[in-house]
Amino acid sequence: MGDSAEEIRHHIKGYFLVYLALMVLTGVTVGVSYFHLAIHWAVLVAFIVAAVKGGLVAAIFMHLNNEKKIIYWILILTAVLAVGFIIPVLMDVEISAYTQRHIPQ
Amino acid sequence: MSSAHGEIHAHGDGHAHEEGFWRKYIFSTDHKVIGIQYGLAAMAFLLLGFGLMLLMRWQIAFPGIQIPLIGKALTQDGVLSPELYNQFGAMHGTIMVFLGVVPMAVGAFGNYMLPLQIGAQDMAFPKLNMASFWVNFVGGLIMLGSFLMPGGAPQSGWTSYPPLANIAPPSQTAWLIGMVFLITSSLLGSVNFIVTAIQLRAPGLSFFRLPFFVWTQLVTAFLLLLAFPPLEAAGVLQLMDRVAGTSFFMPSGLVVSGEILSNAGGGNPLLWQHLFWFLAHPEVYVLILPAMGIVGEIIVTNTRKPMYGYNTAVYAIIFLGFMSFIVWAHHMFMTGMGTAISSFFQATTMIISIPSVIILTIFLLTLWGASIRYTVPMLFALAFLPMFAIGGLTGLPLGLTASDIYLHDTYYVIGHFHYVVSPGTLLALMGGFYHWFPKITGKMFNQTLGKLHFWGTFIGMNGIFGPMLLVGMAGVSRRLYDASIYQAAKSVQPLNVVMTYSSWFLAAAQILFLVNLFISLRKPKTPAAENPWESTTLEWTAPTPPLPHQNFPVPPHVYRGPYEYNTTSREFAPQALQEV
Amino acid sequence: MSVVIPYVSKPHPVTGVTNAKLGIWLFLASEVMLFGALFSSLIVLRVGSTDWPVGSTILNVPLAFVNTIILITSSLTMVMAWASLKLNNLGKYKMYMGLTILLSFAFLVVKYFEYSAKIHHGLSPATSNFLGIYFTMTGLHGLHIIGGIVVNAYLWIPGAKMWHSDPERFTGRVEVAGLYWHFVDLVWIFLFPTLYLL
Numbered sequence: 001m002g003d004s005a006e007e008i009r010h011h012i013k014g015y016f017l018v019y020l021a022l023m024v025l026t027g028v029t030v031g032v033s034y035f036h037l038a039i040h041w042a043v044l045v046a047f048i049v050a051a052v053k054g055g056l057v058a059a060i061f062m063h064l065n066n067e068k069k070i071i072y073w074i075l076i077l078t079a080v081l082a083v084g085f086i087i088p089v090l091m092d093v094e095i096s097a098y099t100q101r102h103i104p105q
Numbered sequence: 106m107s108s109a110h111g112e113i114h115a116h117g118d119g120h121a122h123e124e125g126f127w128r129k130y131i132f133s134t135d136h137k138v139i140g141i142q143y144g145l146a147a148m149a150f151l152l153l154g155f156g157l158m159l160l161m162r163w164q165i166a167f168p169g170i171q172i173p174l175i176g177k178a179l180t181q182d183g184v185l186s187p188e189l190y191n192q193f194g195a196m197h198g199t200i201m202v203f204l205g206v207v208p209m210a211v212g213a214f215g216n217y218m219l220p221l222q223i224g225a226q227d228m229a230f231p232k233l234n235m236a237s238f239w240v241n242f243v244g245g246l247i248m249l250g251s252f253l254m255p256g257g258a259p260q261s262g263w264t265s266y267p268p269l270a271n272i273a274p275p276s277q278t279a280w281l282i283g284m285v286f287l288i289t290s291s292l293l294g295s296v297n298f299i300v301t302a303i304q305l306r307a308p309g310l311s312f313f314r315l316p317f318f319v320w321t322q323l324v325t326a327f328l329l330l331l332a333f334p335p336l337e338a339a340g341v342l343q344l345m346d347r348v349a350g351t352s353f354f355m356p357s358g359l360v361v362s363g364e365i366l367s368n369a370g371g372g373n374p375l376l377w378q379h380l381f382w383f384l385a386h387p388e389v390y391v392l393i394l395p396a397m398g399i400v401g402e403i404i405v406t407n408t409r410k411p412m413y414g415y416n417t418a419v420y421a422i423i424f425l426g427f428m429s430f431i432v433w434a435h436h437m438f439m440t441g442m443g444t445a446i447s448s449f450f451q452a453t454t455m456i457i458s459i460p461s462v463i464i465l466t467i468f469l470l471t472l473w474g475a476s477i478r479y480t481v482p483m484l485f486a487l488a489f490l491p492m493f494a495i496g497g498l499t500g501l502p503l504g505l506t507a508s509d510i511y512l513h514d515t516y517y518v519i520g521h522f523h524y525v526v527s528p529g530t531l532l533a534l535m536g537g538f539y540h541w542f543p544k545i546t547g548k549m550f551n552q553t554l555g556k557l558h559f560w561g562t563f564i565g566m567n568g569i570f571g572p573m574l575l576v577g578m579a580g581v582s583r584r585l586y587d588a589s590i591y592q593a594a595k596s597v598q599p600l601n602v603v604m605t606y607s608s609w610f611l612a613a614a615q616i617l618f619l620v621n622l623f624i625s626l627r628k629p630k631t632p633a634a635e636n637p638w639e640s641t642t643l644e645w646t647a648p649t650p651p652l653p654h655q656n657f658p659v660p661p662h663v664y665r666g667p668y669e670y671n672t673t674s675r676e677f678a679p680q681a682l683q684e685v
Numbered sequence: 686m687s688v689v690i691p692y693v694s695k696p697h698p699v700t701g702v703t704n705a706k707l708g709i710w711l712f713l714a715s716e717v718m719l720f721g722a723l724f725s726s727l728i729v730l731r732v733g734s735t736d737w738p739v740g741s742t743i744l745n746v747p748l749a750f751v752n753t754i755i756l757i758t759s760s761l762t763m764v765m766a767w768a769s770l771k772l773n774n775l776g777k778y779k780m781y782m783g784l785t786i787l788l789s790f791a792f793l794v795v796k797y798f799e800y801s802a803k804i805h806h807g808l809s810p811a812t813s814n815f816l817g818i819y820f821t822m823t824g825l826h827g828l829h830i831i832g833g834i835v836v837n838a839y840l841w842i843p844g845a846k847m848w849h850s851d852p853e854r855f856t857g858r859v860e861v862a863g864l865y866w867h868f869v870d871l872v873w874i875f876l877f878p879t880l881y882l883l
Contacts, residue, residue: 015764054875085725086728093732100357101734229690231690292712296712299707299711332718335722338726341821342726349811353730368811371735
């Protein structure tokens, strides 16, 4: 890939630092769960922590912080489509008579 | 720019010449062999799906009457039973879409022509290509095998809706497993197509010099890549429902045959519909896009003019591909989604008709003022235009929620989508077959038989699907074993007879095609087959047929756009020709 | 075979990536759609349900916490395996790749204990949709782990011969396998809190 040995060693420092951060964040996410937050706060915190962890894995371990444009475009398209799927589906669940909690017991 | 590792070894390292029968014809990594494998398999499945339809159409037109010749082989009294009718209906759809048209349009035509049209030696991942075919083949075998399972073949439509599909006989599990194989094959193939089209273009072949066919294959590959996984997820969930007793799609308290089901419940049948249609709508664009690509190639070649508005056509295809991901719930207007969601999908569905119209208009404008060569491929390509127009126009009342209330689940829907796929895509594929047959085989086909095949097919298809629209408008529901018992259907029952006769006429026309194929293959090779249409794109400069594993003796360099007909001092300027 | 496909080892001058790199990211995009659809299904079932349990009351959080550590560590060893090759150190590569495979097996073993404990207590996918989606998603994730083990094992021993004939191409292969492996880790990073902690 053209990286010099010096650059690789620099990257390796980064890998171990990120690893440490991931360990800490994993502890955080488990620890927070013991506070039994209200569900919407719990979801928000869990999602943010997971997003940070995931972001670190993607950016540093998967080298996305320094990738080529074509890869970025593919991922952006994918993200748009994934979000584009879930939004209408969730809206439908809210209103649909077939959703379990809308079915008279 | 293939120079870095581009020393093309004209005579391999000994191995290429010594390929045994198995390596050369069965487990080949050559995209051309794989393309032909896909083509032969797809043709067999298309004929099978056609046969299922012929049997169903007998029952529709002559309910309760014994099927001649083979009826007794199917049932005791020779009359198609309701169960068998449902099985044939479900498998006709499944086979035609997933084992017939897509493998033909993408696996056969795409595999064979894409590397050639971009001047590449092969796909980016030849072994993966081979794997894709064999995974597809296994999926096909599983689907075929399902006919022999206890309880009969899958019979929950090609759509496998729960709760019905969840409680269906064992073959539904086979259908789901078969789909997993077919989806996997598709995913592997689409990765191959995208990487090949992006990375392996010949030097000088920028994106906006690509043949329109390559663009349609590239967008199609993205559709397959990103739309299929949710159906794979749904398939896994339904498999778990059927095999492991989960209730992902089963609401609580469901009563089947008078008994409450004992599963945990809490599931949502609409979840399946959302996951299914998220794929199945882009899937129909997978069915049409390669056809548009082929029609584009044939029209330009036979009008001796560049494509009118090539750039616009490319943008239209890209926009069409993207939009196809956000219209899916127009298949679900009748499920109670509410006006907000329905309005959204109605709007996107209306918008998506625009790029299709743009492309049709571009084709028409290309014809305008042209000196048209009425070759056999051109007949098919020309017919595609009004046929696809009818298919598209009949889609509008379905995409508008108000009229869809009446038309949903009637024969109008079947007429609509068959117009697009049958006189649409299939005509285009047939045209493509005649267009590229000379390059693939080095032989010319019989022109008279080709023309007869065209007219018979064109008339037969319209004879089936034209009246079908009327039957639907009369309010006759689809998937009925015997609609004639209903008052609304009685008045249009004669149309069903017309349709059935047309289907036999259509069958007869296909016999002409098979005869033509057989006798033309037995003819000797002729130099007239090198580039009989005087076409400009790269595949025509390859040897006839292109070299195994290599295609071009020397990698071509591209000097101009794809359709330079009568734009330079020459009547046509091939892309790879240096001096003009 | 006389085919010579370009951009197998060297990147394409315009896109800047090798064929395999582009290919794996496309494949991962499809995997995002696959797991995204399953996450969506989970959310749909949960939002629509009347009695969705809190994960920690049914599932074994400490065990899954350990597994999370194991998997993240394997991601580190995987990227270190690739970095070792970039530093021309085949020995270190073998060590790190071996560790990755070992950790992967450890993950599966822990999973096995988790599953068998559930079954032993009469909790199966059919018991409830929560358990259904738990078994299905972790099961599919587990299948992806197995796939990764197969690829990594191949690259560890038989495939490593390529280091001597075409080191650049082999390093590319390890990088691409690493991208897949990190993705599997990524899925778990989201799956773990969703199922176990919420």
